[in-house]
């Protein structure tokens with residue numbers, strides 16, 4: 001389902017998302033508690049419907065190297081509830097996942113693995129979360145899941161038109177939307193950032209994340225352990 005001109009929402013369902021029973025009782029087969037929980041989605045080779053999945057190794061990971069026909073990309077769990085596992089895919093001009101999502105319709109298959117881990121943010125008086133379009137699902141989930149008395153800033157670098165969906169957040173969390181990374185660097189000095197009270201979360205293009213981290217460390221005085229950062233993709 002297209003929820004914005006450049007954003008496709010997938011709702012995945014399947015028996016694997018159900019519950020299982022053991023001696024201790026009934027458990028959900030999959031859980032997602034963190035705003036940036038990640039699933040690996042496995043796509044068919046272009047022009048084919050066959051999805052190649054990795055072989056599972058004895059320790060529960062994947063046998064490496066992966067077969068060349070295994071194609072996967074990482075996506076944030078936007079929501080996991082009775083409706084299914086929800087993932088929002090940003091459409092790029094080209095790309096296996098983008099191309100697949102562009103023509104996705106009900107009944108098509110995709111492989112999914114995860115989330116394998118779930119990390120919570122530390123308790124912090126203030127949050128500063130900055131991400132580009134690929135981080136829109138995580139920033140959206142973060143805004144929805146912060147406590148009502150949370151303070152801070154969420155900065156979304158959307159990279160151009162086509163992603164205009166509302167981003168909810170508690171009253172004292174400012175949501176700032178900018179077009180390009182350079183605009184984000186311009187707004188940062190105007191934000192009330194106290195490096196000793198703020199925890200920063202950064203995600204997006206690797207070079208962008210590295211430069212934002214350097215800025216926070218060198219210009220704002222953030223300690224290393226007050227920044228969590230992830231490169232989501234590379235130019």
Ligand SMILES: Cc1cc2nc3c(=O)[nH]c(=O)nc-3n(C[C@H](O)[C@H](O)[C@H](O)COP(=O)(O)OP(=O)(O)OC[C@H]3O[C@@H](n4cnc5c(N)ncnc54)[C@H](O)[C@@H]3O)c2cc1C
Pocket residue numbers: 038073074075076077088089090091092093094095096097098099133134135137138230231232233234235
């Ligand atoms: C932990 C994690 C969570 C992520 N969560 C999400 C999510 O929830 N939603 C989402 O849409 N993406 C998310 N991403 C990013 C996504 O995995 C990548 O953007 C992926 O490369 C897209 O695959 P593709 O097949 O469409 O394009 P690819 O085949 O990988 O790339 C094709 C071309 O598009 C360019 N490209 C790739 N990604 C982007 C981008 N984000 N912006 C602009 N150009 C790009 C590449 O440089 C290349 O030129 C996440 C990544 C990580 C690591």
